[in-house]
Amino acid sequence: MVLSSFHTHTYFCDGEDSVEFLCEKAVEKGFTALGFSSHAPLPPDCGLVSDWHMKAGSLDQYIDEILGAKKKWAGRLEVFLGLEVDYIKGVMGPADSIYKELGFDYLIGSVHYLIPGRGAPFAVDGPASEFERGIQEGYEGDGAALMEAYWDAVREMCAAGGARIVGHLDLLKKNNQDERWFSLRDARYKKKLGQVLDVIAGSGLIVEVNTGGINRKKIKEVYPAPWILKSTRERGIPVLISSDAHRHIHLDAYYAEAGKILMEAGYTAIKRLSACGGRGPQWIDDPLG
Template sequence: MNMTYFSYHTHSSFCDGKENPEDYVKEGIKKGMRAIGFSSHAPLSVAVVWAMKASNLNAYIREINQLKEQYKDELDVYLSLELDYIPGISKDFSEWSRMAGLDYTIGSVHLVKAEKEDDFWFIDGPDTNYSEGLERLFQGDIQKAVSAYYHQVIEMIETQKPDVIGHIDKIKMNNKGRFFSEEEAWYVELLHKTLDAVEKSGSIVEVNTRGVYKKKSQKLFPGDYFLMECCKRGIPITISTDAHQPKELLEHFEECRKSLKQIGFEQITVFHKGEWIKESI
């Protein structure tokens, strides 16, 4: 099977995306995509503007399943959720999968749990969220804050076993070299601890292009060092554009594929007829 175009991480108007799911499907067909997976941010008990409302979950499931059937002869449509992991707060991924009938799960961390039970470090969004949360919740201690992020990611991998791990090093996005260097020994050690957890889990690492094409990051999520280690260890990867608009469905896809080949990857993992399979990159 020759590698074609796909993306399994897509946000529609059911969460913080801009258009209805069918608009993405139609654009995907125009772009010659083989598959599109919808992955709205799952409802959270924490009040955030970017997650799906619990009251809309059933409508979301119905609509994606309807599109699956309606467009089955033109491209594969899959039902997923991007599931945030917050220890002691978020619902188990297996429960989401069973309840919603998901084809696969994407696990991510956007809200880092601090010592205060009811407050979180939001690592996405504007730079000011990052710096303000760092000061307020971690007293400006970047090593403590970033360690909390990776330990939460590791706990998610070990306890929730997501099929795909979303933008695993997104913690770097709003750093922009201000608070730490990715070459510092303590940071590299955290990457290796995370890699150890991924390797044991069998989860797939998503190579997410959104930071690059939105000009929020100079490097992919994850960056070159992490990807080189994935290649050495035989950790499976897939490409995601994390589209929030139909026009973003294949943004930076080809550039990403070329970068992965340069790193040394020969195969990529794709979802096909209910299972993850390897194909040539």
């Protein structure tokens, strides 16, 4: 398998390593391409507080370092400038014009936060206590209502455009171990998921198979679940494998397993951004296996 990852965090956000060190380690592991995707800064005064997003004042340096690495590593590793951008209704999203102006090679669109009609905004992948409070206060204890709100947010994000990769598609399962709050397979779940996949199909969006939840020992399977990858395959939705690494040791973790899952779902290729010999970045296909 040609090794690449387009979902990589650095110490500009909640990652532990520098751009330079991650490039070094990616080359050691035999990577062909490495895309950086620190968490985009939250808009000032949006009312949300986070210790895992990049500070707004660091964005220029983040861009400069990655553009520097692109030049420095040319010929050995293709380096790409990306960003993981939250979709938070009414607050921010990958379709915001600022990202176009800054010249990113690609954006990952991710839903971490939900803003319920009542109660405070909360992250679906935050601590279990925050998730539980979000359901109780925001959805009157109805986990299925939260599930539907999550998929609606992902659908809106995909329809709004701006991103090329859909981040950890079914992140909402992280705090729903043993299906404590809602079913991950019933008709209600499948209906909402199906609405999202209908928007993604034919849009050019790529679904990442994200091994980050396993890497960080938060969950036992990839995002999205293997059965969902059968549905994306049936709809002709392209995929790639990414590690969502926050530490260099995870750059290629569980890649062999992710490749196997994709082949079992019927995929024969994954997407990779390529500099195409200087002709400008383009998404190409790498064979699986």
